[in-house]
Amino acid sequence: MPVLGLTMTEGTIQSWLKRVGEEVKKDDPIVAVETDKAVMEVASPAAGVLREIVAPEGARVPVNQVIAYLAAPGEAVVPTRRPPAPAAPGETPASTAPHPRPRATASIPTQPRPPSAVPPSSQPKAMPRYPAPVDGSERERLLWMYRTMRRIRAFDERVVVLFSAGRIAGALHSYVGEEAVAAGVGVNLRSDDYLVSTHRGHGHLLAKGGDMSRMMAELFGKVDGYCRGKGGSMHITDVSLGILGANGIVGAGVPIATGAGTAVHLQGTDQVVVCFFGDGAANIGTFHEGVNLAATWGLPVVFVCENNQYAQFTPQRMHTRVADVYRKAEAYGIPGVAVDGNDAAAVATASAAAIDRARAGQGPALIEAKTYRWYGHAINNPASAIGRDETEIAAWKARDPIPRLERRLLDEALASEDELRGIDAAVAEELEKSIRFAEASPTPAPQDALRDVYAELPEGAEL
Numbered sequence: 001m002p003v004l005g006l007t008m009t010e011g012t013i014q015s016w017l018k019r020v021g022e023e024v025k026k027d028d029p030i031v032a033v034e035t036d037k038a039v040m041e042v043a044s045p046a047a048g049v050l051r052e053i054v055a056p057e058g059a060r061v062p063v064n065q066v067i068a069y070l071a072a073p074g075e076a077v078v079p080t081r082r083p084p085a086p087a088a089p090g091e092t093p094a095s096t097a098p099h100p101r102p103r104a105t106a107s108i109p110t111q112p113r114p115p116s117a118v119p120p121s122s123q124p125k126a127m128p129r130y131p132a133p134v135d136g137s138e139r140e141r142l143l144w145m146y147r148t149m150r151r152i153r154a155f156d157e158r159v160v161v162l163f164s165a166g167r168i169a170g171a172l173h174s175y176v177g178e179e180a181v182a183a184g185v186g187v188n189l190r191s192d193d194y195l196v197s198t199h200r201g202h203g204h205l206l207a208k209g210g211d212m213s214r215m216m217a218e219l220f221g222k223v224d225g226y227c228r229g230k231g232g233s234m235h236i237t238d239v240s241l242g243i244l245g246a247n248g249i250v251g252a253g254v255p256i257a258t259g260a261g262t263a264v265h266l267q268g269t270d271q272v273v274v275c276f277f278g279d280g281a282a283n284i285g286t287f288h289e290g291v292n293l294a295a296t297w298g299l300p301v302v303f304v305c306e307n308n309q310y311a312q313f314t315p316q317r318m319h320t321r322v323a324d325v326y327r328k329a330e331a332y333g334i335p336g337v338a339v340d341g342n343d344a345a346a347v348a349t350a351s352a353a354a355i356d357r358a359r360a361g362q363g364p365a366l367i368e369a370k371t372y373r374w375y376g377h378a379i380n381n382p383a384s385a386i387g388r389d390e391t392e393i394a395a396w397k398a399r400d401p402i403p404r405l406e407r408r409l410l411d412e413a414l415a416s417e418d419e420l421r422g423i424d425a426a427v428a429e430e431l432e433k434s435i436r437f438a439e440a441s442p443t444p445a446p447q448d449a450l451r452d453v454y455a456e457l458p459e460g461a462e463l
């Protein structure tokens, strides 16, 4: 039984969506599971044939207990009465093995995995509406990045307006201008990979499959929002999509990513963790600790510094003597590279190399994407827009990453004008739908203010 949410301790099999003997493709929905929060479809961790269902419909199963076995493609499908013999400690049962990854560099001490544990890449990941075409053609990848940048731009431009109109409350950090970074990294992320975001997270979340309507509802403070309207912009999380959270604490994402990388490493899958952080965060102690440990243990974490030249109101030259953050990689013995953060294709190329490397067990890397935010530090703080030189802002706006990719798609005849305008129209519709969804959603009840704040004890448990 996969872990489908932070508070889930068991799940009920609602219905099997495949029959024994049926072929399944990787990421095919295979079973519907009811958790303590919702009914979710579980995606198949690998291609193969459903060999045996261990947990029938209606069964309540604790997390990490086997619910079914998959046979590899071509392997005989003979349903057995009993589950196969448990694997030896530290070994993965052959029929469910999730893309084992060689680990050349890591020296992390490992615990033997309990024999009954389901390997983690068989944990379901909800499928995003627009899954990244990781192995797609150049055209598919560029078009996905175009759509993703348009979605991010549309969302973050509109929330500025909605904030000014008093429809959104709380702290809000615009990602406008930086879209190429999230899109260029996101195009290389599988749905079962992990992402750790920042306070400026809307773009990261959308690029990893975050639902625009639930994000908008969260900003509106409504119950259908990701945190039931009680968290706001900086707490949006969707573990089922591998989104380990936006974060209001600068630099705090780095050790979270290293922790997730440690988990992936111990579980032996080929998932990758991407950690976004800012140029300001690169001066925080957690950055040093998190990157150093990930490097020492050879963890599959790709650190992506979004160097937008400012930390709040402070220009980079006033908060560090090292303008090229990528050079800090050398201090930890990992590769570091700088990339034009306003060129989605360049970000995609650099991040593909780092992600492939991490997936192959060769440890972390540091990418510095040089970019710029068009708005002030925080939309809710008008003063944060003051203090920057207008010509500097204009120069960066002239390097807008979206028309840049659009030009390339048209010049190289990879897309037609009609096709791009079709994408723009679909994005506009998605945005309007998200606002209607947020408006229609109820406001949380006062008596629920402390709900979902603390973990609830499972039924029957005592402190």
Ligand SMILES: Cc1ncc(C[n+]2csc(CCOP(=O)(O)OP(=O)(O)O)c2C)c(N)n1
Pocket (backbone or CB within 6 Å): 199, 200, 248, 249, 250, 251, 277, 278, 279, 280, 281, 282, 306, 308, 310, 311, 312, 377
């Ligand atoms: C530990 C901590 N210190 C200070 C702050 C206040 N703060 C919020 S955002 C920010 C600047 C972060 O700059 P950077 O990491 O470059 O990210 P950017 O806002 O430029 O995307 C600061 C200092 C905070 N939230 N957390």
Ligand SMILES: [Mg+2]
Pocket (backbone or CB within 6 Å): 278, 279, 280, 306, 307, 308, 309, 310, 311, 312
């Ligand atoms: Mg910054």
